[in-house]
Amino acid sequence: MRGPLGAVIGRYPSSDGSTQMGGIIRHNRKCRDIVFLVIFTAFWVAMIVNSSFGFNQGNPLRLTYGLDYKGNVCGHKHAYPGLRELELRYWLNPNQVYQSGLKDSQFKLVNARSICLLDCPIPSEDSLNWVCDYPEGDIHLSMDDWIDRNYDYYEFLTPEMRNTSLQLQGPCYPVIFPSVNVYWSCQFIARASNISLRHWQQMGGVNINEDIVIDKSIHSSINSRSSVLKRYMADIGKSWPVLIVCGGIVPLFLSVIWLLMIRHFVAAMPWITVALFNILIISVTMFYYLKAGWIGNDAITPIIGAHDPYVHVSGRELHHLRAVAVLMTFIMVVAVLTSIAIVRRILMATSVLKVAAKVIGEVQALIIFPVIPYTILAIFYMFWLSAALHLFSSGQVLQNDCNSNCCAYDLVSKRVNCDRCCGYSIHYTPHIGVAILFHLFGCYWATQFFIACSSTVIAGSVASYYWARGETSPEIPFLPVFSSMKRLIRYSLGSVALGSLILSFVESIRFMLEAIRRKLKVAGTAPDNWFGKVAFHTSRFCLRCIEWTIKSVNRNAYIMIAITGKSFCKASAISTELIINNILRIGRVNVIGDVILFLGKLCVSLASALFAFLMLDTHKYKSAHNKISSPLFPVLVCWGLGYVVATLFFAVVEMSIDTIILSFCQDSEEHQGTAQYAPPLLIETLNDQNEMQRLTQGPQ
Numbered sequence: 125m126r127g128p129l130g131a132v133i134g135r136y137p138s139s140d141g142s143t144q145m146g147g148i149i150r151h152n153r154k155c156r157d158i159v160f161l162v163i164f165t166a167f168w169v170a171m172i173v174n175s176s177f178g179f180n181q182g183n184p185l186r187l188t189y190g191l192d193y194k195g196n197v198c199g200h201k202h203a204y205p206g207l208r209e210l211e212l213r214y215w216l217n218p219n220q221v222y223q224s225g226l227k228d229s230q231f232k233l234v235n236a237r238s239i240c241l242l243d244c245p246i247p248s249e250d251s252l253n254w255v256c257d258y259p260e261g262d263i264h265l266s267m268d269d270w271i272d273r274n275y276d277y278y279e280f281l282t283p284e285m286r287n288t289s290l291q292l293q294g295p296c297y298p299v300i301f302p303s304v305n306v307y308w309s310c311q312f313i314a315r316a317s318n319i320s321l322r323h324w325q326q327m328g329g330v331n332i333n334e335d336i337v338i339d340k341s342i343h344s345s346i347n348s349r350s351s352v353l354k355r356y357m358a359d360i361g362k363s364w365p366v367l368i369v370c371g372g373i374v375p376l377f378l379s380v381i382w383l384l385m386i387r388h389f390v391a392a393m394p395w396i397t398v399a400l401f402n403i404l405i406i407s408v409t410m411f412y413y414l415k416a417g418w419i420g421n422d423a424i425t426p427i428i429g430a431h432d433p434y435v436h437v438s439g440r441e442l443h444h445l446r447a448v449a450v451l452m453t454f455i456m457v458v459a460v461l462t463s464i465a466i467v468r469r470i471l472m473a474t475s476v477l478k479v480a481a482k483v484i485g486e487v488q489a490l491i492i493f494p495v496i497p498y499t500i501l502a503i504f505y506m507f508w509l510s511a512a513l514h515l516f517s518s519g520q521v522l523q524n525d526c527n528s529n530c531c532a533y534d535l536v537s538k539r540v541n542c543d544r545c546c547g548y549s550i551h552y553t554p555h556i557g558v559a560i561l562f563h564l565f566g567c568y569w570a571t572q573f574f575i576a577c578s579s580t581v582i583a584g585s586v587a588s589y590y591w592a593r594g595e596t597s598p599e600i601p602f603l604p605v606f607s608s609m610k611r612l613i614r615y616s617l618g619s620v621a622l623g624s625l626i627l628s629f630v631e632s633i634r635f636m637l638e639a640i641r642r643k644l645k646v647a648g649t650a651p652d653n654w655f656g657k658v659a660f661h662t663s664r665f666c667l668r669c670i671e672w673t674i675k676s677v678n679r680n681a682y683i684m685i686a687i688t689g690k691s692f693c694k695a696s697a698i699s700t701e702l703i704i705n706n707i708l709r710i711g712r713v714n715v716i717g718d719v720i721l722f723l724g725k726l727c728v729s730l731a732s733a734l735f736a737f738l739m740l741d742t743h744k745y746k747s748a749h750n751k752i753s754s755p756l757f758p759v760l761v762c763w764g765l766g767y768v769v770a771t772l773f774f775a776v777v778e779m780s781i782d783t784i785i786l787s788f789c790q791d792s793e794e795h796q797g798t799a800q801y802a803p804p805l806l807i808e809t810l811n812d813q814n815e816m817q818r819l820t821q822g823p824q
Contacts, residue, residue: 157618182514225341247317371765584608732766
């Protein structure tokens with residue numbers, strides 16, 4: 125049976141029997157869960173090593189631009205020849221593109237001869253244009269001159285070179301089909317120029333296939349799942365100013381404003397929060413409809429720069445946006461109906477928030493404290509995102525092993541070369557996939573760890589306020605926030621590491637099971653009988669319940685760690701017992717308060733997403749070099765970052781309420797059901813008979 129904790133969390137008697145002031149939550153502590161602190165430290169070392177691999181092997185340019193036939197990344201200034209500003213990949217031989225699109229063909233587009241250009245070639249209206257290979261050998265042109273001549277040095281070719289060019293073996297190739305810049309690759313349009321084709325035939329050129337397959341081949345390559353994923357990652361790298369402003373500065377500002385308003389306008393804040401939540405979720409949903417092309421004409425297009433208005437090219441990104449728009453519609457309807465349903469409970473939330481506002485007013489450093497974990501997390505995220513971009517773009521650029529007929533004239537050896545003519549691609553080894561998964565897990569664990577540290581410090585500060593009977597002097601130590609930080613760093617980092625690890629592990633298991641479920645659904649091997657479906661969905665529901673329970677237990681465990689200095693497991697047991705023993709007294713009050721706080725976090729994160737939409741809607745991110753393929757990922761990242769920042773700051777109110785309530789329960793148990801240290805406002809809130817009747821019986 126657990127005994128009283130007064131000697132630990134309140135005043136304790138001296139040797140002469142008098143009560144001492146100043147023994148508040150500091151007595152009889154020692155370091156806990158050291159093993160998990162060592163594991164967390166080793167994890168950080170592994171994160172640094174893992175990231176260094178990405179920085180060494182990766183090149184974020186690969187996420188956006190393709191490879192030429194030499195294995196160079198288009199736009200890479202250190203390539204040979206230098207490709208600075210030459211960001212567009214162009215396939216020289218139209219027949220190779222055609223063959224790669226045939227279902228039974230062994231020829232792959234990656235093996236077709238491609239070079240990097242500044243813009244996509246278009247056929248001439250009165251003659252035949254040529255695009256020639258990089259100038260080498262006897263072609264004494266600089267890269268700048270080659271570009272200025274529109275990549276055409278056909279007039280300098282020897283008769284032998286002209287003959288091989290007419291056989292589509294280079295070094296020059298005819299421009300028969302118009303092309304358009306689609307995600308930095310020149311997409312052929314199956315609409316051959318009659319004038320250019322006639323000139324080509326008059327010169328004795330070989331037959332060029334004009335089937336629509338030539339249109340589909342490049343598009344299917346650009347639209348593959350791996351290409352889309354790379355573009356999404358590249359979008360995050362290109363939109364880093366948006367992430368800083370909308371994922372960092374905006375939620376910081378809004379969270380501080382929310383805390384100040386809770387402090388001074390607590391009675392109105394639940395109503396304001398619910399109203400703002402409904403407005404923001406409707407606004408964000410409408411932006412998804414706008415970008416999906418269902419409202420107005422602002423749908424995203426994969427075509428970059430000027431293009432033929434009669435050409436329509438769709439991308440996977442647009443389908444993803446439309447799917448998210450449908451999902452957001454469902455979430456919006458459910459959220460609005462839920463917010464309407466809880467309106468009757470808002471007065472109950474107001475009474476609880478008043479207690480938190482009282483604590484914030486007394487311990488004013490709590491409003492400023494979240495800036496410390498916010499700064500640490502901001503530095504971590506900048507390092508993590510940079511490492512993630514390099515990890516996703518890591519891998520070896522190797523020449524493919526193929527038996528394709530891809531002969532081409534070699535300007536250096538002065539002959540048609542059919543050896544080693546296969547194209548290059550980036551080869552990803554299994555350990556790169558493991559490194560990426562470890563990096564993702566590391567981000568989640570680190571985030572949970574810093575949030576847990578922040579919550580524990582806040583809980584320790586609020587507990588000092590409670591067990592000093594709400595008096596600020598001399599009961600509460602000077603600067604209680606820093607005293608709580610000192611206790612955390614000295615005694616409880618291992619316990620926090622354990623709690624955050626458990627939550628991260630459960631979340632990772634759920635993520636992997638969801639991935640397996642999606643693969644089974646795609647493969648058509650999902651359970652068909654009713655028993656299998658029931659077991660399938662029941663397991664998902666149970667896992668979500670476990671995750672929610674662990675989050676709740678962790679938060680209360682951090683409170684008891686801050687108060688008692690116990691290990692994570694012992695603190696979890698104490699907090700769980702207190703909650704079970706007082707569930708009728710505090711349950712519904714705590715739940716409705718958590719709902720309002722959750723809506724507040726969503727308001728901040730939705731506002732961050734809305735500002736991200738507005739910033740990404742500017743010309744900078746809709747054209748040329750900085751064009752993003754889709755606002756989907758940057759907006760979701762800003763949404764997530766906004767939620768994390770809001771969690772750090774809203775923890776001041778959240779942990780204040782939970783700490784006060786748990787301290788009240790412990791205080792009541794120690795003093796035969798009558799709390800001795802509770803502030804008058806808390807006693808009035810929890811012990812009011814009318815309120816208690818409504819809590820235990822519910823609305824009539």
